[in-house]
Amino acid sequence: MIIMQRVLWIFKGRRLALIGLFWLCLVAVVALIAPLLAPFDPFEINPIMRLSEPGIPYLFGTDHFGRDSFSRSVYGARMAIIIGLGSVSVALIVGGVVGMLSAYFNRLGHFLMRVVDVLMAFPALLLALVLMTLLERSVTNTIIVIGIVYATTTARILFGMTLKLKEEVFIDAAKCAGAGHGALLFRHILPNLISPILVQASFIFAFAQLQAAALDFLGLGLPPEIPSWGNMLSEERIYVTRAPWLLIFPGALIILSVFSMNLVGDVLRDKVDPRFKLDIKGI
Amino acid sequence: MISNSLLEVRNLHTHFTLGGWLDTKQVIRAVNGITFHINRGEVLSLVGESGCGKSTVGRTLTRLENATSGQVIFDGKDVLQMPASEFRILRRDIQMIFQDPYASLNPRLKIVTTLSEPLFCHKLVRSRSDAREKIADILERVGMDRNDMHRYPHEFSGGQRQRIAIARVMILAPRLVIADEAVSALDVSIQAQVLNLIKKLQQENGMALLFISHDLGVVRHISDRVAVMYQGNIVETGTKHQIFDEPNHSYTKLLLGSIPRIPMGIYS
Amino acid sequence: MPLLEVKNLNLSVLTGNDLLPVVRDVSFRVDENQTLGIVGESGCGKSLTSLAIMGLLGGTPISMTSGSIVFSGQELTSLTNKERRSIMGNQIAMIFQEPMTSLNPVYRVGDQIIESLRKHRQMTKTKAKKRAIELLDLVKIPEPENRVESYPHQLSGGQRQRVMIAMALACDPKLLIADEPTTALDVTVQDEVLALIRDLQQRLGTALILISHDLGVIANTCDYVAVMYRGKIVEAAPTADLFSNVNHPYTHGLLNSIPVIDRDIEWLKAIPGRVPTINEKLAGCAFNPRCNIAENICTTCDPEQITLHDDHYVRCHFAKRGTND
Structure with missing residues (x-):
């Protein structure tokens, strides 16, 4: 109950973002109870019913194998959450550690940030493609690759912020109080990075969806039989004129989720900071 | 040599190098060979x-900046030469109050966390309840409420924050406190309160105080001795009365002459 | 009145x-x-x-x-x-506290005075420049003929505040x-x-x-x-x-x-x-x-x-x- 109240307080006056949050919760719940919701087995092939129009019993229609598009969408939510959380974790842990340590220890930073620079010289998708071609198509590898792609930007952002924080007077004050490297990094610097990290997480979560969809679309992401929104787009793209709903539903799901995550991220950025007291009116 | 001096600074230089690698280097001599000492329990203003x-002098003494050359002897030990691990222990005795009370407290930490840090770092308490007891005491000594420890810095005004910053310093019972423009960011009416507080604590604890300030009125109020700095050097040192009533150096005279005076004669 | x-x-x-x-x-x-x-x-x-x-x-x-x-x-x-x-x-003219932020760093100080003169007084460029030099002289900036060509960062804090005063008096x-x-x-x-x-x-x-x-x-x-x-x-x-x-x-x-x-x-x-x-x-x-x-x-x-x-x-x-x- 207290958590609910807190969430409502955070989202006070930001109705659109609240709808976004609601949507994300819905996706999460759907992902959790996917087996209960899906009326059909998402892998079950039924050639007789291929390319059925949306209706009863196939709410979103069926694809060219006759698999139920609604069931695949429901399981796709599961994939979306797994890919999102996984990539965010990889990106934040790798990028966070690299960025913070690079800024804190100058010499290490000179070396690590050059590596990051080189990786960032590649366009995100190209880097993901290169890494993916070296690895096998699997869920874990997709997560690792997307995570590493966004770890570079995370490292850059946290590097800059840590560098700035390091110059803050309260860091000097903490040093004078006797704090060592660990205390400075984890008690003084890290908590002040929470809001940029949260914002970054929300954007990575959103972009990971797009990136995963793009990789799936190019046939380099998840194995094709796995029900993900990206795979659904990729598999059915040639039927865009005959059965547009096969693209509209997963496409809409991707857009809604990405948009919602961005809205929620904005609110988090504004509210997580205890210094930020005045409410900004609007969404 | 047994002397009464707690801190001796001998020919201290702190230079900064701007640019480097591909740019032309430029050396800024922020502190350019200064020598002074502070006796135990004495207030010296810079x-x-x-x-x-x-x-920069204050920051060099606390090793927040690296000295280029010179000696800093605190209680017989050379502060600049000792390894970082040894200096961390010594930090307990050399504490610093910063100018901006809005910047010197970590905005994300409750007051209790900020004030616990020095206690735990120097192993002065055994438990959290021990720490709380000490924190409550020190908060009351600086004129705050003991329950203020459960609040965040942004809930306090500038003057209150500076009291908290002072509490963080005093909780270690240091032998030397360096106050870098500690009251300059405060409003006049609040500045007087904080200044009185620092003076009171200094007298009660008998600590030495290096009071760094640009405000001559404040300096006169708090100091025993005064050192006047100009472009990285100390141009004149003397007791408060020597500096304010019989200044020798032309720069000291210029400084004193520049202060806009309130016609107190008429007033009082 | x-x-x-x-x-x-x-x-x-x-x-x-x-x-x-x-x-x-x-x-x-x-x-x-x-x-x-x-x-x-x-x-x-x-x-x-x-x-x-x-x-x-x-x-x-x-x-x-x-x-x-x-x-x-x-x-x-x-x-x-x-x-x-x-x-x-x-x-009515105003002088602000921080002379560095109230002067535009990418323009020469002279140009900033000239601009204000041309806007409010419809002066020609040469006339405005002459007046700018007079004004800098008025606020006791040494070598005003050279200083009109300076950028704000080339002046000391006190000189910048003098320039601000000159601008206000323009x-x-x-x-x-x-x-x-x-x-x-x-x-x-x-x-x-x-x-x-x-x-x-x-x-x-x-x-x-x-x-x-x-x-x-x-x-x-x-x-x-x-x-x-x-x-x-x-x-x-x-x-x-x-x-x-x-x-x-x-x-x-x-x-x-x-x-x-x-x-x-x-x-x-x-x-x-x-x-x-x-x-x-x-x-x-x-x-x-x-x-x-x-x-x-x-x-x-x-x-x-x-x-x-x-x-x-x-x-x-x-x-x-x-x-x-």
């Missing part, structure tokens, strides 16, 4: 205008 | 859904050739008052709820933005508003800049409103002083009269709080408590929680402005009794 290097 | 007359100025800030008053019932006048000092601590509303006169509150959450500002017989609040802009910078304003003009400067430079302001003010006959937190600066520059506390003028008097005949306990406390350099004081008589934030609602006199002579009436009833004698005004229930210890 006064000068912006850019004269007075803040 | 006064040059500027502000009457019952009320400003409020919009925070959330609340309209909180930040300047209340402020009235004062400035005559030609006169210097008015407004003194107070941070958040007392002194800078907002000057911004209101300049019409610079647009785009801020602060709005003028009532009051009138009459300049040379003209009601400023009823003018359109365009009409107001033609007065601003032309007949169009021979009748009124100059200086908001903490010397706060960012060192005392020795402050002394020079204040001397310059005093000198120019006497030579050119410009009226001046000097806003500062420093009573010393005010005492040495102004003919007339208004002391503000929490959005109100609590005491206003000719300078000599104010310091010889302090009436409001806040003015009294402020004077006692300042450590002076001429004599030793063991303990400063500080004003207790802290400056209230604008969110706090206080009944009665806003100063009552910190006042050493407050009685019941102070917590219930906000004192009206009392005229002690010519031009000495106080807002205190115990004004005539005096508060000297």
Whole structure:
């Protein structure tokens, strides 16, 4: 109950973002109870019913194998959450550690940030493609690759912020109080990075969806039989004129989720900071 | 040599190098060979205008900046030569109050966390309840409420924050406190309160105080001795009365002459 | 006829859904050739008052709820933005606290003066440049012919503030508003800049409103002083009269709080408590929680402005009794 109240307080006056949050919760719940919701087995092939129009019993229609598009969408939510959380974790842990340590220890930073620079010289998708071609198509590898792609930007952002924080007077004050490297990094610097990290997480979560969809679309992401929104787009793209709903539903799901995550991220950025007291009116 | 001096600074230089690698290097001599000492329990003010290097002196003494050359002897030990691990222990005795009370407290930490840090770092308490007891005591000594420890810095005004910053310093019962423009960011009416507080604590604890300031009125109020700095050097040192009533150096005279005076004669 | 007359100025800030008053019932006048000092601590509303006169509150959450500002017989609040802009910078000019941020770093200082001259005075380029050099000479910048070509970062803080003064004087304003003009400067430079302001003010006959937190600066520059506390003028008097005949306990406390350099004081008589934030609602006199002579009436009833004698005004229930210890 207290958590609910807190969430409502955070989202006070930001109705659109609240709808976004609601949507994300819905996706999460759907992902959790996917087996209960899906009326059909998402892998079950039924050639007789291929390319059925949306209706009863196939709410979103069926694809060219006759698999139920609604069931695949429901399981796709599961994939979306797994890919999102996984990539965010990889990106934040790798990028966070690299960025913070690079800024804190100058010499290490000179070396690590050059590596990051080189990786960032590649366009995100190209880097993901290169890494993916070296690895096998699997869920874990997709997560690792997307995570590493966004770890570079995370490292850059946290590097800059840590560098700035390091110059803050309260860091000097903490040093004078006797704090060592660990205390400075984890008690003084890290908590002040929470809001940029949260914002970054929300954007990575959103972009990971797009990136995963793009990789799936190019046939380099998840194995094709796995029900993900990206795979659904990729598999059915040639039927865009005959059965547009096969693209509209997963496409809409991707857009809604990405948009919602961005809205929620904005609110988090504004509210997580205890210094930020005045409410900004609007969404 | 047994002497009464707690801190001796001998020919201290702190230079900064701007640019480097591909740029032309430029050396800024922020502190350019200064020598002074502070006796036990004494208040020495370091006064000068912006850019004269007075803040750099304070930051060098606490090793927030690296000295280029010179000696800093605190209680017989050379502060600049000792390894970082040894200096961390010594930090307990050399504490610093910063100018901006809005910047010197970590905005994300409750007051209790900020004030616990020095206690735990120097292993002065055994438990959290021990720490709380000490924190409550010190908060009351600086004129705050003991329950204020459960609040965040942004809930306090500038003057209150500076009291908290002072509490963080005093909780260690240091032998030397360096106050770098500690009251300059405060409003006049609040400045007087904080200044009285620092003076009271200094007298009660008998600590030495290096008071760095540009404000001559404040300096006169708090100091025993005064050192006037100009462009990285100390141009004149003397007791408060020597500096304010019989200044020798032309720069000291210029400084004193520049203060806009309130016609107190008429007033009082 | 006064040059500027502000009457019952009320400003409020919009925070959330609340309209909180930040300047209340402020009235004062400035005559030609006169210097008015407004003194107070941070958040007392002194800078907002000057911004209101300049019409610079647009785009801020602060709005003028009532009051009138009459300049040379003209009601400023009823003018359109365009009409107001033609007065601003032309007949009323302003000097800000931080000379580095109020000068555009990418233009030469000369060009910035020339631009203002060409805009307000429709001067030709050569004429404007000649005038710019004259102005830099007027504010005692050495080698003005070369300095017009300098960029702001090539000047020292004191010189930048001199340039700001030159810019403000470019169009021979009748009124100059200086908001903490010397706060960012060192005392020795402050002394020079204040001397310059005093000198120019006497030579050119410009009226001046000097806003500062420093009573010393005010005492040495102004003919007339208004002391503000929490959005109100609590005491206003000719300078000599104010310091010889302090009436409001806040003015009294402020004077006692300042450590002076001429004599030793063991303990400063500080004003207790802290400056209230604008969110706090206080009944009665806003100063009552910190006042050493407050009685019941102070917590219930906000004192009206009392005229002690010519031009000495106080807002205190115990004004005539005096508060000297």
